Amino acid sequence: MVVESLSGRIPAEQRREQILDAAIEQFGLSGYAGTTTDQVARAAGISQPYVVRMFGSKERLYVAAVERARDAVLDAFRAVLAAPAAEPDGHLMARLGAAYIDLVQDRGILRMLMQGFLGGADPVVGPVARAGFLEIYRMLRDEAGLAAADAVDFLAHGMLYNTLLTLALPEAADDTGRELLECAFGAKLDLVLRAVGPGSGSSGRA
Amino acid sequence: MVVESLSGRIPAEQRREQILDAAIEQFGLSGYAGTTTDQVARAAGISQPYVVRMFGSKERLYVAAVERARDAVLDAFRAVLAAPAAEPDGHLMARLGAAYIDLVQDRGILRMLMQGFLGGADPVVGPVARAGFLEIYRMLRDEAGLAAADAVDFLAHGMLYNTLLTLALPEAADDTGRELLECAFGAKLDLVLRAVGPGSGSSGRA
DNA sequence: CTCGTTGGTAATCCGATGATTACTTGGGAC
DNA sequence: GTCCCAAGTAATCATCGGATTACCAACGAG
Numbered sequence: 042m043v044v045e046s047l048s049g050r051i052p053a054e055q056r057r058e059q060i061l062d063a064a065i066e067q068f069g070l071s072g073y074a075g076t077t078t079d080q081v082a083r084a085a086g087i088s089q090p091y092v093v094r095m096f097g098s099k100e101r102l103y104v105a106a107v108e109r110a111r112d113a114v115l116d117a118f119r120a121v122l123a124a125p126a127a128e129p130d131g132h133l134m135a136r137l138g139a140a141y142i143d144l145v146q147d148r149g150i151l152r153m154l155m156q157g158f159l160g161g162a163d164p165v166v167g168p169v170a171r172a173g174f175l176e177i178y179r180m181l182r183d184e185a186g187l188a189a190a191d192a193v194d195f196l197a198h199g200m201l202y203n204t205l206l207t208l209a210l211p212e213a214a215d216d217t218g219r220e221l222l223e224c225a226f227g228a229k230l231d232l233v234l235r236a237v238g239p240g241s242g243s244s245g246r247a
Numbered sequence: 248m249v250v251e252s253l254s255g256r257i258p259a260e261q262r263r264e265q266i267l268d269a270a271i272e273q274f275g276l277s278g279y280a281g282t283t284t285d286q287v288a289r290a291a292g293i294s295q296p297y298v299v300r301m302f303g304s305k306e307r308l309y310v311a312a313v314e315r316a317r318d319a320v321l322d323a324f325r326a327v328l329a330a331p332a333a334e335p336d337g338h339l340m341a342r343l344g345a346a347y348i349d350l351v352q353d354r355g356i357l358r359m360l361m362q363g364f365l366g367g368a369d370p371v372v373g374p375v376a377r378a379g380f381l382e383i384y385r386m387l388r389d390e391a392g393l394a395a396a397d398a399v400d401f402l403a404h405g406m407l408y409n410t411l412l413t414l415a416l417p418e419a420a421d422d423t424g425r426e427l428l429e430c431a432f433g434a435k436l437d438l439v440l441r442a443v444g445p446g447s448g449s450s451g452r453a
Numbered sequence: 454c455t456c457g458t459t460g461g462t463a464a465t466c467c468g469a470t471g472a473t474t475a476c477t478t479g480g481g482a483c
Numbered sequence: 484g485t486c487c488c489a490a491g492t493a494a495t496c497a498t499c500g501g502a503t504t505a506c507c508a509a510c511g512a513g
Contacts, residue, residue, distance in 0.1 A: 049479085049490095049491095050478085050479060050480085050489090050490055050491080051490080052489090052490090053489075053490070056490085056491095070368055071280065072278045072279075072280060072281065072365070073278075073281065074277065074278060074280040074281030075278065075279065075280030075281070077469080077470060077471080078470075078471060078472090079469095079470075079471090087490095087491075087492090088491070088492050088493080089470090089471085089472095089492095090471095090472080090473080090474095090491085090492070090493085091490080091491060091492075093471065093472060093473090094472095094473095094491090098471080098472080099470095099471065099472090148368075152365065152368070155361075155364070155365050156365065158361070158410050158413055158414055159278070159358065159361050159362065159365060159413055161413045161414035161415045161416075162276055162354075162358070162413070162415060167414075167415060167419075168419075170414055171414050171415070171416060171419060171424070174410070174414055174416075175421070175423050175424055175427070178423065178427050179423055189426060189427075189430045190430055192430075193407070193427065193430040193431050196407055196410075196431075197403045197404045197406065197407035197431070198403045200403065200406035200407045200409070200410050201399070201402055201403035201406045203406070204364050204380070204402075204406050207364055207365055207367045207368070208364055208367035208373075208376055208377050208380055209367045209368060209373060209377070210367075210377060210380075213373075213374075213377060215381070217381050217384065217385055218377070218381055220395060221381070221384050221395075221399065224395045224396055224398075224399040225399050225402075225403070255460095255461095255509085256459085256460055256461080256508085256509060256510080257460080258459095258460090259459075259460070262460080262461095283499085283500060283501080284500075284501060284502090285500075285501090293460095293461075293462090294461070294462050294463080295462095295500090295501085295502095296461085296462070296463085296501095296502080296503080296504095297460080297461060297462075299501065299502060299503090300461090300502095300503095304501080304502080305500095305501065305502090
């Protein structure tokens with residue numbers, strides 16, 4: 042997970058990417074206010090002042106992390122559109138859905154997206170989050186060619202995925218929870234559970 | 248919005264309710280870490296130490312606020328089930344959906360719910376949030392009598408509502424946004440927009 | 454009236470945290 | 484080699500925030 046390569050003196054752009062990876066993980070877990078720049082720095086393997094100096098402020102780092110999470114979604118969907126349909130019975134929406142499930146196996150990205158949505162009321166984060174969401178919708182409609190109603194249905198179930206996964210239901214579900222998961226994810230459930238594994242799989246804190 | 252009644256010496260239980268109302272509003276806006284106990288206290292019209300003493304700690308107050316938001320949802324749905332169906336064509340799910348839209352006109356409750364979901368990874372909030380979500384699901388299935396697939400579909404669209412509303416899309420939508428809103432809310436859109444009104448309606452900070 | 458219980462606050466403490474400043478080191482150009 | 488810029492850190496600051504302590508004030512019972 043965390044960058045392990047004992048890294049002396051790395052070009053700034055590469056370091057920037059490492060910081061953003063760490064920021065998504067940490068901000069995703071604890072939100073903007075709940076995450077310290079020092080946590081991000083440690084996760085990226087550098088010192089706290091360098092994080093601040095690289096991005097100017099914590100707030101700007103946060104916005105960059107939100108944008109990066111949005112780009113991850115857009116990239117994942119565009120990869121599906123670029124790839125040839127292997128199976129003829131695989132409808133586009135199903136393939137997009139599977140790609141999304143795959144993407145958000147990285148719970149950092151998933152939670153970062155959700156954090157972004159919740160920032161809708163914030164004067165700085167809000168506009169970024171709204172524009173990002175609409176960009177994804179436009180992509181589904183214009184590039185993937187989904188009808189508006191289909192795109193909305195796709196998004197709705199995506200949001201349910203988001204909720205169930207951030208709730209960590211797959212990791213800790215009783216009978217009711219399992220029924221809900223089966224019904225929500227359908228055939229994709231094994232995709233979800235494969236990553237969780239048979240163990241309790243509780244990922245500890247940093 | 249904020250309790251205005253110049254209130255000297257109020258019974259503790261009543262004060263507790265005021266604090267919880269304020270907590271839902273504030274925590275919903277800024278999350279757990281982003282909200283100070285002093286903000287909650289001011290919004291409730293009392294002093295900061297009293298808030299802490301009443302609930303023991305900020306964390307316990309937060310958990311209580313999450314539970315209260317959950318109860319608000321359960322109560323709203325049970326009210327629908329208890330009321331006689333006025334119109335025969337009004338399907339149960341549509342009536343439940345309308346009740347939900349109505350409930351989350353209070354954006355504080357809406358955002359508090361979302362904050363709770365995002366706390367799924369937290370060792371304290373997580374279990375509460377998971378149990379609360381499953382409780383709502385069980386209610387839909389057992390008390391409302393929805394088929395599991397219908398309940399899941401209902402929840403999925405509810406989660407899309409949540410996202411669109413926390414993003415504050417109704418308050419600030421371009422053409423794409425309006426199309427998305429129309430498609431997502433359908434006939435319920437006027438219910439949503441009625442509260443927002445023709446003005447910009449940007450509700451200021453506390 | 455007085456007294457104890459409940460409702461409530463002012464003052465204060467201590468740790469945490471984002472930012473700033475000043476400093477050090479590595480490595481490529483020539 | 485030496486020079487200089489990019490990469491990076493240690494030390495420090497000012498502020499904020501949750502919790503604690505000690506104290507004050509209504510109100511009802513007797």
